Amino acid sequence: MSTEVDRLFSGPDAGELPEGVGMGRMDFIAPDEAKSVLDGARQVWLSMAGLDHGDFAAGSARSALPEWFRRACEDRPAGSDRIWDLTAWLAWADPAERAWRWWDANVMDESYGWVRIVLHEWPCAVGVLAATLHACGATEVGYDG
Numbered sequence: 001m002s003t004e005v006d007r008l009f010s011g012p013d014a015g016e017l018p019e020g021v022g023m024g025r026m027d028f029i030a031p032d033e034a035k036s037v038l039d040g041a042r043q044v045w046l047s048m049a050g051l052d053h054g055d056f057a058a059g060s061a062r063s064a065l066p067e068w069f070r071r072a073c074e075d076r077p078a079g080s081d082r083i084w085d086l087t088a089w090l091a092w093a094d095p096a097e098r099a100w101r102w103w104d105a106n107v108m109d110e111s112y113g114w115v116r117i118v119l120h121e122w123p124c125a126v127g128v129l130a131a132t133l134h135a136c137g138a139t140e141v142g143y144d145g
Contacts, residue, residue: 005049006102008042011104019101020118022048024145027114028138029068040136041129042117044069045102052094072135077129082134082141084127087125091130099124119145 002013006082030037041056047064055061060068067087076083077115084092099121107113115129 002056005046005050007102008049018118020101020120021122022119022145023103024100024117024119024124024126024143025114026117026126027112027135027142027144028133029112029140030136030138031111033137034107034109035113037116037133037138038107038113038134040069041132042105044132044136048093051095052143053094056090056094056096061093062086062096069135082131083132084135087133089128092125097125098128100126100129 001019002011002016007011028034028037043066045050047066048061049062052059070086073089074085074119075084075113076085100117100119103116103118105113113124117126117129117134126143130143133141
């Protein structure tokens, strides 16, 4: 069985079935930048993979994030609900709060991509993934879960 880190790099193992209560899919649009957005999202979640709740409680998760992502959250437009401030983002990225895990992702063309996630509870809060995609440059994000 693949780990979330494995799936962030290369998707699930051949024939592997997800464990959880279901699957969700987040589609995104990033004109001419879909690959860059997906690469950025992978980089962000790889920096969080393997951290536990203690890392988030102690504040060390913040420093594990790529600098460009921290800046994107800190420089977010006032009142933006698309890009979250870093404190809110970290609260929902904490594995004790995040009831989903990355399954696979792909770009369909230069402007469109998607991320599939395994849901471990229903309903499942997935806004932190949408906020990640927006911070990485997506202009539109939609969820089908």
